[in-house]
Amino acid sequence: RQQIREGWHLEDEPTVPVEAPADDVVALVTTRAHLEFDRAALAYEQLPPVERAAQLADIDSAVADIDEQLSACRIRGTLVPDADIAPKRVRSTRRRADAVDLPKLPVQAKTVGRVYRGKDGKTHRPSTLLTLTLDSHGPVHSARRRGSWVAPCECGRLHAEFDPLIGTPVDPASYDYRRAALDAIHFAKVLDRFWQNLRRAAGWNVQYAGAVELQKRFAPHAHFAVRGTVPRALMRQVAAATYHQVWW
Template sequence: MPGGGCIVSVADGASTPVRPDPDPSDPAARRDLLALDARLRALSELDRDVFHVATAPGFTRWLEQIHSIGGCAQPVYLSGHTTRVDAATGEILSAYSTAGEPGERLAVRCGNRRARRCPTCSRLYQGDTFYLVRAGLSGGKGLPDSVAGHTRLFVTLTAPSFGRVHRATSDGRACRPQRRTAICPHGRTTNCQAIHDPDDALVGSPLCPACYDYTGQVLWHAHAGRLWNRFTDQTRRAVATAAGLPRSRLREHVIVSFAKVAEYQKRGAVHFHAVVRLDGPDGPASAPPAWASALLLEHCVRHAAAAVWVEAPPSAAYGDVVLRWGEQLDVRPIGAFPDGQALRDDAVAGYVAKYVTKSAELAGAVDYPITSAGEIAHLAVSGHVRALIGMCWRLGGLAELEHLRLRAWAHMLGYGGHCLTKSVAYSTTYGELRAARAGTARPSCPPAWRSSPMGPGGTWDAATRRVRRCSRVASPRTTPPIARSHGGKWARTGGRDDRKVGAQHVADLARHGLVHGWVGGARRVPRGADRVARLVGAEHGR
């Protein structure tokens, strides 16, 4: 150890305490104990934490918990009990309590998809997304392999232009070359002769911030979900029209399925990457009709992208605004093997999964909610991003835009949609993938916990009634967002990081009204346990 010699031996998950119980009548034993305390004081803080944890009762079980969460950077600690009862007979089928766990708490993964928050859980989320998307392209996970022969397209829909911005070029050309130097109404030039690298801080920032339409971008983000819904509806209408069918009878011949992911550009605007697939009337198990070709689907997609629009709520602050897709539209066929123009299934799935672990930080924004207008001026962000966040805050104060919750989504630059959405028939679900993984849980996880809704594989059914009392135990940097909306006696550990965790397991409990309280700290947990847990978990997760 960096702070001194090794004072704890661990073999096969067992610890050997080195602090003996002194005999009060033995002067030599008392001298040895004092010498041990002197050596401990000479160690570093981390080494002392390791000593206290490794010599505490239940160290073996504690180490199993840390290994079971696979290196989670922000584990969620649960405290409580669950009982599984037969609803008909009242018989207790199983019971589990954290009373027998070290510190009377159980560590579970935070489940955060953001790589900045928890690299380990984000990799797991990324892997689930890869298999979810690939199953809809190649089969597997409950879908037949024949789905690979269906008509499929990879579509990229972009936001419109809100003003000229600096851009990175890969061919050595200037950023914004113009033969004649043009001046905007605010006295700034509208060209840029510099060559920017992709990591240049200027990339994505407007050439003239005063000319940039910040209001239009925020409103577009707030309505991007509605614009996507209208795009999918219009695509189905276009397919029905191209086939000479009424829209109400399209599902009798073909089903149009989608899966899309949102990605932030450097300018802070969201664009969507989507997989569009045509199935037969029975879904993925049936092939589409012969007339449902890739060329027909591409024509319908391009028509739908150009035809749909959304009107923002009228306001005296900005007037009437009509929101549409941008002019840049990329449509490419997906093939099982590369043929020059077609994309491979694995490449598409990997590309989509790449962006689910990222968010507005791609544009240089923050990944936690903004709570006050005064906080915006002190954010460590660029002036462009600060202007977008400030516009979200100002527009969020308008009564006609209150339903958009722009202030709540200011850290996302006004976009409040999920990173990935899909139609029901496209593929499997995250829940099914997690349930399959929970079936192979480690033996160290108690069976009653694995089968409980508190655990990762829990399900609800009519024949079983489960009675739970659960509270979330504080761990560093964790306070659930649900604490402010589901009541109970909640306490915060302080600091901005308390708002940053996405704890899916606890959120599921809260939705059913099962989380009833907050314990402000761990009970009977050795000093420094959380810090050592992060160290051990990081080594295990490599």
């Protein structure tokens, strides 16, 4: 909600102000750069190994001291390595041989959706309401309502709204419990990869806000308000290809 309140109405890309470094920070970084130059220059100087090692140790000690001072300053990034930081996660680039080839465009640094001009000359910047739902794992008991009319369940009965059977499998023997469990476990991964693929396929930094909820069959699904529009055919293609690839 906060994201929608602050940014949904914007027509131009927000500019994030960059804080200029203080003079003492510039001085420390400059000194560190000179020390790195001196360390590299040692490789070309004809010095005895003992003397070279002593000078290298002095330079490393000075660099470590500067890094410690910089860690207390207002700077972006991390200069002093932290042993507690987890190693960088490397994603696999392997793909299924039968995976769909999605469009891959350079992602533009924009979040504002496409502008449409009507016949009356007015401009519109519509948004999208997107629901991502998992496929069926088998028929379940349901109370399908069409206004005041209730359709019979696949079992042939009419279920009340709070019937405990609603959402449970009609035939437990044929229901795919394994895929239902794996879909629930990997749902967050599927959503994460869906937005990555959609941004690459659409060619711009698609923004969204949404929520995940459980259906009566206990399968998760998600509702998203998407800022801007993406062709429906492309969304369906990305959803199918993402599910196909992540499941593998």
